[in-house]
Amino acid sequence: MESLLHPLTIRWLSQAALTPSGAYLFHGNDSHGKATAAIELAALLNRDAPTYPYLTIIGREDKASIGIEQIRRLQSDLVLKAANPTGQRIILVDEAGKLTVEAQNALLKVIEEPPESTVIILAASDPERLLPTVRSRTQAVYFPPLSDQVIADYLTEHDSVPGPLAHEIAELSGGAVGLARRLARDDSELETYRRFDALGQELLAAPVFTRLVTAKQLADSKAPLAILVNRLQARLQEALREGSSDGGLQLSRLEAITRFWRRLEANVTPRLAIESLLLEV
Secondary structure, three states: OOOOOOHHHHHHHHHHHHOOOOEEEEEOOOOOOHHHHHHHHHHHHHOOOOOOOOEEEEOOOOOOOEOHHHHHHHHHHHHHOOOOOOOOEEEEEOOHHHEOHHHHHHHHHHHHOOOOOEEEEEEEOOHHHOOHHHHHOOEEEEOOOOOHHHHHHHHHHHHOOOHHHHHHHHHHHOOOHHHHHHHHHOHHHHHHHHHHHHHHHHHHHOOHHHHHHHHHHHHHOOOOHHHHHHHHHHHHHHHHHOOOOOHHHHHHHHHHHHHHHHHHHOOOOHHHHHHHHHHHO
16 A cells, blocks of 8 residues: 555454455544545455446535435435446445534435445544444444654655654654644645644643633734644643643543534634633643
8 A cells, every 4th residue: 555554453454355345434633544545445345446436425515514415316316327247346435523413324324224235434633523333333343553764764754754754743643644644735734734733832831811811812923723722632632642741631631622612613712712621721
């Protein structure tokens, strides 16, 4: 495989290609290769590059969510289109955490009674947003982050990124090769990640008043809060993986980040959401 995937993922794909199941839930952080792996599996199952009509990808289509009408179109397509005579038909639902409840219930019927020779893959960075009934009927596959060294080596070899810069980008990517390659191509986005990574570390050690002032400034300037919070999350997860002596504190901070995302989903104003987060971490 030319794409960069975790060794555990590559091993799993090879096994799944021999005995494919009906439905999978690929979960892990953004840009960790979930959609890439789904397409790789489609290629393995069909012994060739996956082509229409045997690979169907469902996404948000520039909307906030994946609606029931998209799943109904899928159901119609599955009825009308013949099965792949030489392999498997693959259905990839990307960003599956964005499925509405109605869409999930409709998809559940497909998962429970899949057409012949059909594999359904849900790719989600937030699997807890899926209904328990959906999760329980899929085989969960976790996509772990890649090491900084692996990503740095890949950037140097495939994108001609100089060694020191490759290592910096690898660290900023939080184990996500897709993000790392974007940062290597876009100097402006890279500088944004540098700035918010540094700011996040400063805020963790700052007094409450400074945090509140900064929260107001960030909200008023419409700063990309997602980048700041994602970098905080990545740093905290890294501390846990390295066996931080204050693991309980890092876990509570990660829980605060989860509440931040929930507040945004509930249409809480960005200023209130970031203020609450910086008070809780």
